[in-house]
Amino acid sequence: PKDLYRKPCELRCHDGSCIRFRNRCNGIRECPDGADEENCASCKRTQFTCQSNKKCIDYMRRCDGDMDCEDGSDEELCEKGCKKTEFICNDGTCINFSKRCNGIYNCLDKSDEAFCPS
Numbered sequence: 102p103k104d105l106y107r108k109p110c111e112l113r114c115h116d117g118s119c120i121r122f123r124n125r126c127n128g129i130r131e132c133p134d135g136a137d138e139e140n141c142a143s144c145k146r147t148q149f150t151c152q153s154n155k156k157c158i159d160y161m162r163r164c165d166g167d168m169d170c171e172d173g174s175d176e177e178l179c180e181k182g183c184k185k186t187e188f189i190c191n192d193g194t195c196i197n198f199s200k201r202c203n204g205i206y207n208c209l210d211k212s213d214e215a216f217c218p219s
Contacts, residue, residue: 118132127156150215
């Protein structure tokens with residue numbers, strides 16, 4: 102007999118388990134194998150991408166003294182003390198935030214053009 106009370110599987114993990122579709126690409130691994138966090142779109146230009154799980158956090162939370170990424174990558178290379186209106190390149194230098202994802206490499210390490218929406 103068919104189970105009328107069981108909800109249909111919205112998103113199936115590689116191991117066969119099911120999760121809600123709204124939990125896909127939210128930066129939290131609901132699937133045991135992390136399938137729900139695979140092939141996710143890159144973060145918006147106003148967001149920072151955490152290194153370990155590619156979670157997106159608002160850039161204002163980068164270098165604010167609180168670890169918002171599981172791996173703490175949002176608090177790394179902050180010693181130069183960039184302003185809230187500046188983007189912190191991976192090498193620690195600061196550029197105006199308006200130069201992030203503008204199609205021009207402004208950071209020597211090219212990190213200002215990484216993970217930009219296409």
